[in-house]
Amino acid sequence: MSKRILSGLGLLLGAGLSAGSALALEPGDPQRGQAAAVTCTACHQANGSGMNIPGGESWPRLAGQDAGYIAKQLHDFKSGRRQNASMMPFASMLNDQQIADVAAYYSQMDVTPASGGEEASDKLLARGEQLANRGDWDDYIVSCSSCHGPGGTGVGSDFPGVASQHAGYISAQLHAWKDGERSNDPQNLMGAIAKRMSDDDIAAVSAWYANQAPGEEGGE
Ligand code: HEC
Ligand code: HEC
Numbered sequence: 001m002s003k004r005i006l007s008g009l010g011l012l013l014g015a016g017l018s019a020g021s022a023l024a025l026e027p028g029d030p031q032r033g034q035a036a037a038v039t040c041t042a043c044h045q046a047n048g049s050g051m052n053i054p055g056g057e058s059w060p061r062l063a064g065q066d067a068g069y070i071a072k073q074l075h076d077f078k079s080g081r082r083q084n085a086s087m088m089p090f091a092s093m094l095n096d097q098q099i100a101d102v103a104a105y106y107s108q109m110d111v112t113p114a115s116g117g118e119e120a121s122d123k124l125l126a127r128g129e130q131l132a133n134r135g136d137w138d139d140y141i142v143s144c145s146s147c148h149g150p151g152g153t154g155v156g157s158d159f160p161g162v163a164s165q166h167a168g169y170i171s172a173q174l175h176a177w178k179d180g181e182r183s184n185d186p187q188n189l190m191g192a193i194a195k196r197m198s199d200d201d202i203a204a205v206s207a208w209y210a211n212q213a214p215g216e217e218g219g220e
Contacts, residue, residue: 068157128208
């Protein structure tokens with residue numbers, strides 16, 4: 001199909017859809033995405049690494065995350081389905097096409113290493129590894145890898161990579177689900193799990209995943 005027919009089709013599709021839709025007019029373009037992402041680098045950094053901020057609000061790594069997942073989160077921030085005061089104004093600045101473009105831009109970057117798990121004790125890491133790879137049947141916690149993939153590197157657009165993500169960010173998200181402050185996940189999949197985790201469990205699995213170097217298989 002020619003590019004013109006494709007974008008015509010995109011227009012037709014786009015016109016029939018509500019504002020919250022993840023479908024964009026044209027496929028995301030990383031080059032246009034780079035231009036639309038100039039304001040993002042202040043927090044997410046030029047290489048998409050984000051930053052772990054102990055005691056503060058950590059900025060997640062976006063580099064190498066699935067484009068469909070990134071786009072969904074930006075639509076969710078924009079519509080208020082996912083609430084965060086830092087992200088709301090920046091997501092709101094982007095139209096549907098720019099969301100697809102920045103998502104394409106960050107998804108093609110190399111995954112960067114994470115921090116925040118350096119001080120964890122062996123005992124804490126062992127608990128983190130257990131939850132990540134095997135789960136805990138006594139507490140009805142399914143292993144993270146059963147959805148986030150072996151090594152927690154992510155599966156498709158629905159299950160984001162959590163390995164090599166900053167401990168501060170992972171922990172903030174798990175607490176947000178546990179406390180009912182994040183609820184944009186399909187079928188409450190994460191809410192149900194986070195509510196069964198203790199604060200120590202959250203610290204353990206966050207440290208474990210932050211310690212996984214990009215490309216490692218999570219100690220399987
Ligand atoms: C002032 C700092 C700041 C700026 C600037 C910023 N972000 Fe964020 N971003 C954050 C924080 C903090 C979070 C985590 C929010 C939360 O805890 O829910 C986040 C989360 C995200 C997420 C969700 C990641 C995930 O794994 O779920 C995406 C996608 C994102 N930002 C994209 C962008 C884009 C694109 C821009 C530029 C248009 C941008 N951000 C600008 C601070 C920022
Ligand atoms: C039943 C499937 C399932 C299991 C098991 C699961 N998750 Fe998730 N997780 C999801 C889905 C789906 C999302 C994306 C939610 C969304 O679309 O906003 C997610 C998102 C996340 C996020 C947010 C990532 C980001 O970039 O914002 C973190 C952190 C996370 N999960 C950690 C875990 C941990 C740790 C475990 C194990 C204790 C786990 N998950 C087990 C389905 C699962």
